[in-house]
Amino acid sequence: MPKPTVLLIEDDFSLAEIVTYNLQREGYEVVLATDGEEGLRQAKLKLPGVIILDLMLPVLDGLEVCRRLRADSATTNIRVLMLTAKAEETDQLIGFSLGADDYVTKPFSVKVLMERVKALCRRESQPPGEAMIESQGICIDPIRYIVTINGTPVRLTRSEFRLLESLIRQPGRVFSRFELIDAALGDDTLVLERTIDVHVRSLRKKMGDSAHLIETVRGVGYNFRDPSKPSSQGDEQRDASCAESADS
Template identity: 45%
Template structure:
């Protein structure tokens, strides 16, 4: 299977090196530029499978690059993840309305960004996204519907599998019970919030069966996160 090509448009050299390292380690092919004009030329000459685009870059602003990419036939359907220090809701909405598929506010975890890249590609171009998710010593085979931890098989029910998949696609992020209900059970679900807690307990029991440390973090009054670094 060919590697998915990522075009990284970012003018912070240190961040480019860091993200390139993490993306290549996740088996993506990465090209980069700090300039908006160069990004448009590169994207047209060899359309990438996904663009990671900083809002504030040299030359043309990232938001304008996004708009132009959507007007070029070769890149009209290429997914775009925008990076920005802008955290205001109006800015996020503007970026999404311009054509971005996802939006990541700085500072962020490189592993989270890699997970977002995989999630977007699975949604729009499944053949390029790979069939596995991993975090710490957890591995999920999406095709075979299998989970391993530290090399040992983990037996999960369908709901726990979907719950773990959601966490693996967004490592480190804290999700409220309401958000988990929407993501795992669906917006129209009549499931009670406490049901989330029941399935979290089942998931914990399954993935910790071998005596490994608990990497599902409970955040009081906020929700749950898959977080190997933040566990007690």
């Protein structure tokens, strides 16, 4: 089976040459764009399987490119790996909130980057569920990948959708961060535990007043609030999660 096309949007020619060489050696067809506008054009023209996207780009920066990719029905499902020197958690949060699937910071190991690309290529959509999932105003359609909260559609990234679906299917169950990495990102994804925290913060922001339904269990991970078992501990977790969301 042929490997998918990778679109590399990078204005550092020496770095682009190294990444291109290694991708081609792994069997990928590589398309190179050196500014954001050209990257968007190539994405619509080639419809690659994966886009490696630098943030600091001429003409259009990487965040704007990602925003436009997700807003266009033709490119909204293309997997995006952000490649950037910006390592602050706030930058990661912005990237994930705009729809990035993964994030690698410079300087990086070429081997690690190749594994991240492979992981994105292997990642497939979860099998469709048998029915709609509803709880406390949140409704998930696993077949059409649609989420509504109190009747209002909420646009989630693929990873955020999987994360919410994993939690809501088993309300009250505490998931460790490693379990959520496996469930939401795939067990072949090379990420740190902290990556899940970034995804949760992004998801909570999009959930608005329902953000408290994802509770933080300190030192362990997260759970979706069980409506049948209200407790003072749950209220403390809700307050903590809301404060965390407000701080992010």
